[in-house]
Amino acid sequence: MTNLTNLVIPLLIIAATVNVFAQKAKIYVEQVTLKTYPFSDPNPVPETGAIYPYFKFEGYTAKGADKEWKMVVLENDYIKVFIAPEVGGKVWGAIEKSTGKEFVYFNHSAKFREVAMRGAWTSGGIEFNFGKIGHAPTCSTPVDYAMRQNKDGSVSCFIGATDLTSGTNWRVEINLPNDKAYFTTKCWWHNPSGLEQSYYHWTNGGFKASGNLEFIFPGAYRIGHGGEVGKWPVDEHGRNLRFYENNNFGGYKSYHILGGNTGFFGGYWHDDDFGTAHWSEYDEKPGQKIWIWGLSRQGMIWEDLLTDSDGQYVELQSGRLFNQASRNSSKSPFKHRGFPPGSTDVWKEYWFPVKGTGGFNVASPYAVANVIEQNGSLSVRLCAISPLNDTMRLFQGGKEIWSENLALKPMENFERSIDTKGVAPLRLVLGDNLLEWEQGAIHKKLSRPVKSPPDFDWGSTYGLYTQGEELVKQRLYKDAWAAIRECLKKDAYFLPAISLKAELLYRRAEY
Template sequence: MKQFNINFQIIALLSIIVIGCDKMDVSISEETRSIKTYPFSDPNPIPMLVKDNRLYPYHSFDGYSHEGKSQEWKVLKLENPFIEVTVLPEVGGKVWGAIDKSNGEEFIYRNEVMKFRNIALRGPWTSGGIEFNFGVIGHTPSTATPVDYTTRTNSDGSVSVIVGSMDLPSRTHWRVEINLQKDRSSFETKALWYNPTAHTQPYYNWMTAAAFARDDLEVVFPGNQYLKHSGEVKSWPVDNKGRDLSFYDNNRFEGHKSYHVVGEQKDFFGGYYHDAEYGFGHWAPYEEMPGQKLWLWALSRQGGIWEDLLTDTDGQYIEFQAGRQFVQFSSSDHVNPIKKAGFEPHSSDSWSETWFPLKGTGGMDEASSLGAMGVKKEGDVIRVKVHSFKEKKGEVEVFSDGRKLLEEKVSFYPMVLKDFSVSVLGKKSYEVKVNELNLHYRSDRQSLRLKRPFSTDSEVLAGVP
């Protein structure tokens, strides 16, 4: 009987451990953290109507502190064995940052201080994380103030933070669910935005994410052109002076830069640090999120001033932004087909996006919601490096000239790199497929080019008064 009791206790203890480990696969928690904060003033009692009639009935905040002090903030943390995501419900509901636990790298830049400065529509704004912009224009009025939030454990075992608010000028309502599954090295944001009014409202949505600005950074924005805020089209990635603008270090000219990249039907964009061998990315169906924007502070003292103003020790950052429209349009004398869209009465929109880290791929040449890969041809050898976000069994296939050059069965695991090489003669085009991860790379980029014009025909232009 004693032996039975001992065995029973051991079995019970093991059961508790197993159940506990299963529950610990993914977790969500709420805590209060003391963060160095440079606060802003109470609101100006005069509504913003006198300065910007688009923003009534909001008030502005006009005073900013030069001295930081400790302040307590609510922090929501979502965590699984692969990544950690933090959210700030009292600062617009923004994602504060995200970390790849395999190497400790931040694939979403987290600013360790709350250094509010006069940048947003109402004034105060902090850099870093992922900012959710809905309404008239960015940076949205709620970006530095508390929003509604709730946390949830879902029936599929995943965990979620849901943040949201109402945009007062338009009376539209927005919600964003930040969702983390237990078996993925990526997280998802699911947006819902609706217009309950009987009037057409302004339609502006951009998800503004931040990453570290470093000299070894190559940004990956598939396309052959970029649009200025006015809709004017320019060459990408190589400009008219032969500079490859996709390399951060090649942007050491002129001032701050906005590149709304267009011209290729791809669902992903992001960046890769070649010296550090890691990167970051975003995926969403192109038909849902065609906007892919890169923002850079000037690589001179003009931008360095803002590094000093916005952070203490975290350094400069870039923004990789995903939008529902091609460009953050601002009208000018330039005539082109790009225009602002309106939010139809009694209508709603919803969409989802995936955010992920990269490691060891050498770049990002293809990505999906399940994985990413770097593909390079050096001489007669094709090198394929596949990074899965989820455990999967599949095949890596390489094709050229109607022949299958490689077919290899693979067991994929999150954050575990798979590396393949195959020889191919000459300069013939080739394709790489990993069907189970929805990855399909084509070396012939012309097949992916969009024929949509982003400039106005000269004959039409001649008739414009």
């Protein structure tokens, strides 16, 4: 009997170990029925200008009908992600499974409205925009897609298309690991042409507005599309704009948050003790934006226009540049950028839920924490995003004063109140810098100008050239030609302007 026991126990241990490592994420196609308010066939005459050669959709309806939509579903033990290849390849929504709560807004109706560059657009989820400012021409039409089960147990859905206005190609891999409570979006963008193209990329995530929502965006400034600068998070009138309900003034809100060198941002619904977070390398995605339709009637009418039952939403967005620069931004430090010929850009983002932390002020793909100083102690409330078996340490003035090993599964919580004494600065670290909090700042402050020199002469040779260069990067070639002509009137031998004039002639096929 002893020999049999000695044989069975190791076999059970091996079987359990194999079972753990054999677990894989799932990927499959599911037909999801949504009340759908469709759009018409396109105008047969293509639009001239910035979106040529695309046609525009101009017909919409107030009458909906149930329609089945193809969804690619990515699922593991912790989260479930829906992707709609027939609607621009957007992430239609995402759910944290232990609570059943959405950490990405899932719109249960598809109400297409005239919002995007080609007209048709629907709200919610996460959409990918490439090319020129605005919702991309592909945002409401089918894109290419492929599904893959990966050797590491993760699953991937690849989406992509060609932007006909510039000839650039974009691809996105939406990947779900088997043992993490996050999914990633990895983008490739390639310019195969022989000319510089306009450079615009923003990923727009939709999230519900109700539930005492707090915007968690480390920074010191908010900038507008034209480079206008305001204070953040408390504005010039003493309003704490971090909370959605405090934005109940004026019309639409478009805040690009700047001033903190941090890779994370997100939101927390305090009524639900639940949140959502985004992380990327800061250098890859320095643009961090909040979009609010507005709490006035002007904005709230869009709730009924865009959904039947899911309520008002907000957008938390990430971008390759600091702001979604309009024409006026050219005269601020936040200028446009060109996409060099033959180049390829690649970047990666993480999206994940948070629960049970009462908010948060530091986040990474490993964990999210709310660290609060109170009455000689440090309160730590943490939610694991990846499996953890690491030591958390607290340092005061460089000396370790507390440590504890954390063994947590994804979405499990940890909470401690740690006694602290003295005035030396505190620093809390998980493992090998998997998560780091420093006293006195939830971000590393940036030192960079937010306003252009007021005495710069935009009518000078260099000023006119800069305007022409900026206009080319916005595909405003007629206006760019006028600026370069004026520049060369001042200095006929200004070589950068001569070179830009040659490029404009080439674009016009005047060789």
